Amino acid sequence: QQPVQSPQAVILREGEDAVINCSSSKALYSVHWYRQKHGEAPVFLMILLKGGEQKGHEKISASFNEKKQQSSLYLTASQLSYSGTYFCGTATQGGSEKLVFGKGTKLTVNP
Amino acid sequence: DAEITQSPRHKITETGRQVTLACHQTWNHNNMFWYRQDLGHGLRLIHYSYGVQDTNKGEVSDGYSVSRSNTEDLPLTLESAASSQTSVYFCASSPPHGGEQYFGPGTRLTVT
Numbered sequence: 001q002q003p004v005q006s007p008q009a010v011i012l013r014e015g016e017d018a019v020i021n022c023s024s025s026k027a028l029y030s031v032h033w034y035r036q037k038h039g040e041a042p043v044f045l046m047i048l049l050k051g052g053e054q055k056g057h058e059k060i061s062a063s064f065n066e067k068k069q070q071s072s073l074y075l076t077a078s079q080l081s082y083s084g085t086y087f088c089g090t091a092t093q094g095g096s097e098k099l100v101f102g103k104g105t106k107l108t109v110n111p
Numbered sequence: 112d113a114e115i116t117q118s119p120r121h122k123i124t125e126t127g128r129q130v131t132l133a134c135h136q137t138w139n140h141n142n143m144f145w146y147r148q149d150l151g152h153g154l155r156l157i158h159y160s161y162g163v164q165d166t167n168k169g170e171v172s173d174g175y176s177v178s179r180s181n182t183e184d185l186p187l188t189l190e191s192a193a194s195s196q197t198s199v200y201f202c203a204s205s206p207p208h209g210g211e212q213y214f215g216p217g218t219r220l221t222v223t
Contacts, residue, residue: 002153032212041201041214042154087153089212097142097161097205099212100170103153 001025003090005102012078012109020073020105022088031064031071032089032099035082042087045073050094075107083109113138117202117215124222130189132218134202142205143185144212145169145177147198154201160185192222 003024010018022031030049034042048064048071060082062073075082085106089099115136124130134143145157156169158177166177174196176188189196199219203212 034212041216042212043214044211047211089154097207097210098144098156098159098167098169100156101146101154103151 002100003088003102005086005088005105007105008103009106010108012107014080014109014111015077016109018075018078018107020075020086020088020107022071022073022090022102024069024090026069026090026092028064028066028069028071028090028092029094030091031062032091033062033071033073034087034089034101035084036087036104037084045086078107078109080109080111083107115202115204115213115215117200117218120216120218122218122220124192124220126192126194126222128192130192130220132187132189132200132202132220134185134187134215135183136202136204136213136215137183138204138206138213139182140204140206140213141182142207143179144203144205145175145185145187146201146203147171147196148201148217149198157187157200158185189220192220194222196220197222 033045036042064071085104087104089101118133141162144159146154155171160179202215205212
């Protein structure tokens with residue numbers, strides 16, 4: 001079942017912060033986050049594993065709440081280069097390489 | 112450098128024709144995936160493979176087939192193209208145990 005992402009879209013000014021959420025109705029083993037710029041392929045940001053710690057990638061970090069089956073992506077002090085569509089992909093089994101992706105959150109960062 | 116490529120990048124075909132989209136990766140990954148991306152739907156899994164001679168159906172597999180005869184390639188075939196299959200198709204590969212997926216550049220397919 002497809003995870004639900006919120007919000008669907010967000011507009012920021014450079015330097016502002018944003019949070020993107022990903023929720024599933026199923027018990028999750030891992031959550032992946034990807035960013036896709038217009039006309040390009042999705043690019044991997046990070047993986048969060050059940051029982052694992054919060055992961056970080058420069059000014060982008062994420063958390064995974066196993067009890068609520070939710071993950072949140074935190075973008076701090078956003079830059080113009082952060083613009084794009086963010087997707088979460090979820091796996092329900094350990095060792096399962098197959099992901100189910102959410103519909104995406106479109107982030108626009110303006111000067 | 113290792114990479115994943117798709118061909119063609121753009122394709123226009125007619126309803127009812129058979130179409131094959133190629134995907135080739137030099138990462139030596141066992142896992143390969145085909146997704147379609149449509150506005151408002153995100154990425155939806157069509158078929159996937161965990162190794163040579165292994166293929167599995169994803170959530171939107173009707174009308175599509177794949178075969179895996181070697182590690183590097185996973186071609187996607189549309190048996191009889193339909194207008195509903197107009198989409199952008201992405202191929203991806205990943206190492207074992209649920210690692211990062213590396214996406215190809217995509218193929219934009221239009222069925223008229």
